Amino acid sequence: MRKYFYLQLKRLIKILPPLLIACLVISLALGVFLGGMIENDKNDAKNQKFKIAVVGSTEDSYLNMGVKALETLDSTRFAVEIEQTDEVTARKNLESGKLAAYVVIPKGFAEAAYRGDIMKIKYYTTDSAVGVVSIFKDEVTKTISDILVDSQKGVYGFGDALQENTSISNIGDRMTALSLEYVSLILKRSEIYTVSVLGVSSGLSTAGYFLCGILTLFILLLGIVATGVFIKKDNSLCRVISAKGGNALWQVASEYLAYFLLIFLIVSLVLTVILGFTDLSDVIPDISWLVLADIPLLLIKLIPAVALITALQFLLFEISSSLVSGVLLQFLTAVALGYISGCFYPIYFFPESVQKFSQLLPSGIARVHISNCISNAFDNKLVLAGAVYFAVIMLITVIVRRYRIVGKE
């Protein structure tokens, strides 16, 4: 059976160049995706994620002052950039994706506000609520509404109290003075709390998590590139080899080992390039401990995760009977498992029940194992669970192969 194993390796080496090109494209696409996910989460002042335009009657000096104050003083300036523009430009920028939203302040807003009549501000957005930050717009705008309403209560309550209990004539000026106090309180609202960043002592940072999720997804998608080699349209070859003494177990073992070596080689190449020859430690602090010399050991530690995912992929090859169904099955399984296992969205986005279910999936186990390897927190129990899973999957694969050999056409 050694000969059969070498034959499988030869077959794979023959198609290695196109396989590597396909892997390169997948790596690039996932790299862009990872970059986008990390960018979305960055919080420095140069990377405001939420650009909002203010459109409308800013000829009022108080309104202008308010917008300037939001731009320079307010704590949300680290997440929100505000610009003033006209509605046509704002709509165009919203549709082209340069803006997350724009607000239109109606004409006469300031004068009406002085009279205690708060007009509605229209908030225009798009349907592409696919970024985490844009989803927060509801929370932020509700808070702004609540804050302004509470301030309004203070200012106009004061006005009513003066009206009913005094005979002073400059109630408007007194209310204006109080409203300026409220503005000061609003702009300093973030001082009501102190924030201490404890650091990521156990587990991964968000960027590190995304790296492990994308790496898991990458391995899941690699099954597609070898589909053409391992899909068997008929069982005649399996029967011939069985007749010559190579039973189902040997056949599966030889083919699987060749497949595993291929995938492991590709993963090793990609990781060596990314972790060994690029400096991403600023963006992904969890890999700051890794130097080129650490990579071979890391790759060895990753073997259980790669073995588990490749075993599942091999089972899918075994149950597919045509190239089309094989490719579809590999792709759909990769995307579905990747989604549920927290490769597209962090797993903590999902309810507890889904998080627990994900831990039972091979992709979920693989992702957690990869995360443990990156954060240097090896979990033997998880490796054992993965090994049991691997054995079960391979057993099913052998049974399917046996059925192909002895079963009717």
Added chain:
Amino acid sequence: MGKIKKLFLWYFLLNKRFLKKVGLWAILLIIPLLTVALNIVSLEDNGIISVALAAENKNDALVSEIIDEIRQDNRLMRFVVASTPAEAENLVKDGRVDAAWIFPDNLAQKLNNFVNDKQSVIRILEREETVPLMLSREKLSGVIYKNCSSSLYIKYVRENALELNSVSDERLMEYYNDIKSDGDLFEFSYTNEAHSTKDARETGYLLTPVRGLMAIMLVLSGLAAAMFYTADDKNGTFAWISQKAKPFVAGAFHLIPISITALAMLISLYLSGLWIGFLRELLLAFLYVICITVFCMTVRLICGSGKILGAITPIMMLLFIVICPVFLDIKVLRPIQSLFPTFHYLSAVHNNKFIAFMAVYAVIGSVVYFLLSKILHKA
């Protein structure tokens, strides 16, 4: 009449043929399963970030009131009540929550003091500073602000309106509470103002990629149809069809599985709550089906063989997922997004301009396909 009968016969036979393919059934089943699963999951307690709430004094009435208010109506944040500040801190250190908000003893007095001297009151502990956590603190600000607002009001009156010394604090608060607002300051709208944003606001974030994923399933069904067509063409199934009629037959061949999948998509959109109206959904689906048909036929022509098509299909699907705004909208990719029909479809949901773009895409795509087929046939 005879020609129409023939057309229906072709449609029926091709439908029958495709419905025998396991691959197509896999796509058709996944679409509603995915929608139902995500709908169920989105009803459970979930959150983009999780925050532990803790009080230094559990008997402080204001703290309990604030914690209850914070925990109400949360679509995006999951709140966990820790029994002590130390437990909350451990939850953060262990990575089981993203942040902890710790409320001090005698909160009411401390909030009063804040109005005077701006001394911080609440402790927040985080693993790392991220944009979602920064924005989540606005929720805390909003809840706390109410108390600060009333404190500022009373303080200001007592210090700056001596004329109101005879008015008690209780009466002053009555003036404060008598001011009624008419709800939210902001009114949400899409650029197409005829559409209501109400459903969008109630849709959980877990359902936001569903339309995009289903749109991509349609592309997958189109590429699968292209692979089947290539195999059938190689087997000589269409040898008897004239060269002039072949593009139309190819079009029908691709159209059928795509339209079956589109039907499954429409049913799932209706069940998922993402439905935006019968006529609009039908129009968008119709145009999208045409765009996908043209796209897949062109890709098939360029690839030439089933093997190459099979090899690039998953890569193409991955590119669709990354480039089109399904999970992320990567704005720097805008220039190439317009090459992908899925981008126009997703953008057209609330923007009429993209409906026109889809129609233009279908026309240009058809012209490109016909020119390409002529060139490749001559070659």
